[in-house]
Amino acid sequence: MDTSASVEIAKHTLLSCGLILAVGTVIGLLAQKIRIPDIALFLLAGIAMGPRALKLIDIPADSALNQIILLFGASYILFDGGAALRLDVIKRVWITIVTLATIGVLITATITGLAAHLVFGIPPVLALLLGATVASTDPATLMPIFRQIRIRDRIAQTVMSESAFNDAMAAIFTFSVLGLAMGSGVFSPIGALFDLVKQAAIGIAAGVALGYLAALLIAHERWAMLAEYAPVVTLVAVIAAYFAASGLQASGFMAVFVFGIVLGNKEALGFRMEPGEAQKLNDFVFTTAFIMRLFIFTLLGAQLDFAQMGQHWKGGVAVALALMFVARPMTVFLCALPDRRARWNVRELIFMCWTRETGVIPAALAGLLLGTKAPGAELIASVTFVIILITILIQAPTTEWLGRRLGLLEKD
Numbered sequence: 412m413d414t415s416a417s418v419e420i421a422k423h424t425l426l427s428c429g430l431i432l433a434v435g436t437v438i439g440l441l442a443q444k445i446r447i448p449d450i451a452l453f454l455l456a457g458i459a460m461g462p463r464a465l466k467l468i469d470i471p472a473d474s475a476l477n478q479i480i481l482l483f484g485a486s487y488i489l490f491d492g493g494a495a496l497r498l499d500v501i502k503r504v505w506i507t508i509v510t511l512a513t514i515g516v517l518i519t520a521t522i523t524g525l526a527a528h529l530v531f532g533i534p535p536v537l538a539l540l541l542g543a544t545v546a547s548t549d550p551a552t553l554m555p556i557f558r559q560i561r562i563r564d565r566i567a568q569t570v571m572s573e574s575a576f577n578d579a580m581a582a583i584f585t586f587s588v589l590g591l592a593m594g595s596g597v598f599s600p601i602g603a604l605f606d607l608v609k610q611a612a613i614g615i616a617a618g619v620a621l622g623y624l625a626a627l628l629i630a631h632e633r634w635a636m637l638a639e640y641a642p643v644v645t646l647v648a649v650i651a652a653y654f655a656a657s658g659l660q661a662s663g664f665m666a667v668f669v670f671g672i673v674l675g676n677k678e679a680l681g682f683r684m685e686p687g688e689a690q691k692l693n694d695f696v697f698t699t700a701f702i703m704r705l706f707i708f709t710l711l712g713a714q715l716d717f718a719q720m721g722q723h724w725k726g727g728v729a730v731a732l733a734l735m736f737v738a739r740p741m742t743v744f745l746c747a748l749p750d751r752r753a754r755w756n757v758r759e760l761i762f763m764c765w766t767r768e769t770g771v772i773p774a775a776l777a778g779l780l781l782g783t784k785a786p787g788a789e790l791i792a793s794v795t796f797v798i799i800l801i802t803i804l805i806q807a808p809t810t811e812w813l814g815r816r817l818g819l820l821e822k823d
Contacts, residue, residue, distance in 0.1 A: 424476060427468040428706075430460065435705035446559055448552045450708045450770055451803040454796070457712020472714045472781040480710065481782070484703035485582075485775035486653050486667045490645070491700040492550035492575030493618075493671025498679050500568040504753045507569060510746040512577035513607075516584060518742045519734070520546040526733035527794070530726045537787040540588045544777055544791055545734060545798050547581035548574040549770025551704050552803060556766070560811045561821040566759055570766050578772040579665040583610050585776050592786050610656075614665030617656040621648050621666070622673025623680070629692075630682035638688050642695035645674070664772075704771060711774050711796065714781070719793045727797030734798060735806070740764040758817040766810055768802045769795075 434456050442449035460467040470477050501508060524542030528535055553574050557567040587606060625648045627634050629641040637644050652670045653663035673680070684692070720727075743764045747755050755763075777795040780788040814820045 424470070427470060430467055431706060431709050432702070434460065435702075435709060439701065439705070446808070448555060448768070448770075448803050448807045450549075450552060450704060450774075451800060451807075453705055453708035454712040454800060457709035458715060459712075460709070461713030461715070463715075463717055468709075468713050470710055470713065472778060473784070477710060477714075477778070478782050480703075480706050481775045481778045482653075483650070484707045485772055486649050486664065487703050488551050488700055488707075488771050489575070489578055489664055489668040490649050490671035491696055492554075492571075492578065493668040494675030494696065495550070495554060496572045496575055496672050496675060497568065498672075498676050500565075500572055504565065504569045504572075504750070506750045507747045507753050507755070508573045508576060510750070511573045511742065512580050515573075515742040515746045516543075516546045516577050516580045518745060519738045520581075520584060522738035522741060523730065523734050526730050526737070527726075530729045531723070531790065533787060533790070536588065536592050537791075540585065540592050540780075540785075540787065541730075541791045541794060543581060543585040543588050544780065545769050545773045545795055546584070547578045547769070547772050548767045549772065550575040550578070551700070551771040552768045552807060553766065556807055556810055560814060562762075562810075562814050563759075563819050563821055566762060566819060569753075570763055574767075575668065575671075579614070579662060579668045580607070580611070581772060582664040582776060583607055583662045589780070589785055610660070610662040611665050613659050613661030614656045614663065615669045617659070617661065617666040618652055618669025618671075619673055621652045621655065622670040624648075625670070625674055626677040626680060626682045629688075630677050630684045632683070635684075638684065641684070641688060641692040642699075645692070645696065646699075648674075707771060707775055707778070711778055711792075714778070715796055716789060716793065719789045720796070723790055723793045724797060727794040728801065730794055731798040731801045734769070735802060739767045743767075758819065762813060762817055762819055765806055765813055768806050769798050770803065774799060 435453060438452045438456055439449050442452050457468075459465055462469040520539060520542035522542070523545060524535070524539040527533065527541045528538035531538070533541075548570075550571055553571050557571060584607065625644050628637040629635055629644055630638065648670060649667050652666040655663075656666035657663040677684075743760055747753070747760060747763065773795050777788075777792040781792050785791075811820075
């Protein structure tokens, strides 16, 4: 490739990124005003600006830039979700959180996969891959919702915490099923469970180690030599946590999530940052997570194959309804109701069944499947898009109404 061609590609890429940032900023403000999760509007904006509509952006799903955005973006969003988690919440409802984020992911994936198998007639392994891709809920959607709506703190913290934790487990399960779909082995339930536990354990260890090291360097009374560079430390540590775990054949997503938990709870570990530095770090993390969310969903919308959507949208709606009204409720009642320590009542369980939007990590997983040309990737991405759009446009705007009807809103 000659120099002039390289320069033109660079200019086109830079212009595309600039357009995404500019349009995304306006859309983010609009979403805030009309109280709708911004990722739904990002998806629509991506469709409008993509090569099948206005032709303003065209970044292929299998391009290096797209894969970098998906990989780093998903990792940083998981880090942000972990940083929002509070240890005092885990102590009170940890059984519900762990059960929903582990067994619950398997239940949701299995039921949704069964629905996909019945609706589309695809092989069970591909149906399970679809179910695993959409099994997790979305902290990037839920956190802004609960900032706007005053739901009882225990419920809001539990839903957000579990949604952040189940992303990592869903990613592990998705890649395990992907290996089976690619013909790289024979499926063994015990072997798969052992692999999940091993990957999670190593990922947790890597996240704890790097989280503690980062807290030491930016918030220790004597050793905080990098306090002024805390935002850069988070970027480096997120990348390091992901590749440290991946290098050990473990979950990089789990590692960055646990890294976020440790850094987000550094005060409980005895670390303190100066108020100004802490605010600067919080602002940086918030802005960076927003940018990653913006790019992931805009690019997913731009890369959507309308022909594929036209073939599968009816089946996608059917699978979405099965996920919303069968898989999610069964998961919540089977996993949370037995937790006698939390003592959930039926109204709280109904609310948790409904506030389980699908979003960032399923979108990123679908994009990665497209990029790696996995079996059935086009169908999976199309159905994932339908599910994301339906759950966000139907469930998110009705959260406040449902909370009021169930008597779960906090009084001012």
